[in-house]
Amino acid sequence: MRLLLPFLFFSCLIGCKNSSNDTSEEVVIYTSLDRVHSEPVFRKFEQETGIKVRAVYDTEASKTVGLVNRLIAEKNRPKADVFWNSEILRTLILKEKGLLTPYTSPNAAAIPDTFKDSAGYWTGFAARARVIFYNTDRVQEPPTTLAELSTPQWREQVAIANPLFGTTNTQLAVWWQEWGPDKTQGYLTSLKQNGVHIVPGNGPARDLVASGEIALCLTDTDDAWQAISKKRPVAMIYPDQEGEGTLLIPNTVCLIANGPNPETGKKLIDYLLSEETESYLAHSASAQIPVRDSVPRPEHVRSLEQIVHQKVDFEAARQQVTTASEWAQREFLNP
Numbered sequence: 001m002r003l004l005l006p007f008l009f010f011s012c013l014i015g016c017k018n019s020s021n022d023t024s025e026e027v028v029i030y031t032s033l034d035r036v037h038s039e040p041v042f043r044k045f046e047q048e049t050g051i052k053v054r055a056v057y058d059t060e061a062s063k064t065v066g067l068v069n070r071l072i073a074e075k076n077r078p079k080a081d082v083f084w085n086s087e088i089l090r091t092l093i094l095k096e097k098g099l100l101t102p103y104t105s106p107n108a109a110a111i112p113d114t115f116k117d118s119a120g121y122w123t124g125f126a127a128r129a130r131v132i133f134y135n136t137d138r139v140q141e142p143p144t145t146l147a148e149l150s151t152p153q154w155r156e157q158v159a160i161a162n163p164l165f166g167t168t169n170t171q172l173a174v175w176w177q178e179w180g181p182d183k184t185q186g187y188l189t190s191l192k193q194n195g196v197h198i199v200p201g202n203g204p205a206r207d208l209v210a211s212g213e214i215a216l217c218l219t220d221t222d223d224a225w226q227a228i229s230k231k232r233p234v235a236m237i238y239p240d241q242e243g244e245g246t247l248l249i250p251n252t253v254c255l256i257a258n259g260p261n262p263e264t265g266k267k268l269i270d271y272l273l274s275e276e277t278e279s280y281l282a283h284s285a286s287a288q289i290p291v292r293d294s295v296p297r298p299e300h301v302r303s304l305e306q307i308v309h310q311k312v313d314f315e316a317a318r319q320q321v322t323t324a325s326e327w328a329q330r331e332f333l334n335p
Helices: 004-015 035-049 065-073 089-096 166-178 181-193 202-210 221-229 262-272 275-283 314-318 321-332
Strands: 026-031 052-056 082-085 123-135 158-161 197-199 216-220 234-237 248-256
Touching (some): 026 065, 026 262, 035 052, 035 262, 035 275, 065 089, 082 089, 082 262, 089 166, 089 248, 123 202, 123 275, 158 166, 166 202, 166 216, 166 321, 181 321, 221 234, 248 262, 262 275
Parallel strands (some): 026 052, 026 082
Antiparallel strands (some): 082 248, 123 234
8 A cells, every 4th residue: 555655646646637736627519610810719728818729620611610529429428618610500409409508798798699698698790791602714604693503504613611510510400490391392403404623621622622623612701711711713702682682601619508617618618709819810811701890800701791691590491400401411412
């Protein structure tokens, strides 16, 4: 027993997180935003607060879905404090499953109500738009509406990311809710019959267009700007500006129920919802759209007032995810 005591004492010194000799603070965050954009935010937060950020990222193809499944699997013993989701619908799934706890950040006060939960379960910021991205060497008169992508002119010249994942899945659910099942199924069927290319993610769709392999794709503004900034022969259109408008998808942040570090989690949420963070994301290569007019942004990033955008009931669209995804898996993705 005497031999064991020094060993146990030493083990506690190096391994017991709650030791009185260990005064460090940390926060665990899961995020689906690209690491190249999110990691600098975490490093700045660490510098300003002294709180260590332990971040878990996900892959391009399974973004958000993989992290949400992980959070659900960890429900009885949560490992994360905060979830920074690069979209919104699966944040709502976590809310429905009881994985979130309300927290209203003081920095959320100026954020429009349409981008936050009335009970404080989630808050949106830094939106992206779903745009038509095209190769300027191949396209002289780009389509200005989503409907045009299914016309014979663009046969086998359009790419779309797998609609079971990421923002494309969000758009699918929004179509199902806003257009109705019949119109959505008809549109996707017409795309399929027109030879649409289905690729793993928005990035691969963008790359096909940037290389000139195909003419057009649906993607997000952050993916589009990455190619535009590299001086590729590409440009983008905010679709349906004379109709229902372009779909905007905000980032969302939420506090995980019973997470190990709730107080530092709240501090990180405050930081993510600050004007400083939203301005950084607007000025970064992702060029995300601030949801507050007061946030400084570069000239090439549009304000909300400069975009006719869809008025979406995201809570209602969330209810369509399963039905819409099952149909897409069965009818759209199968040969």
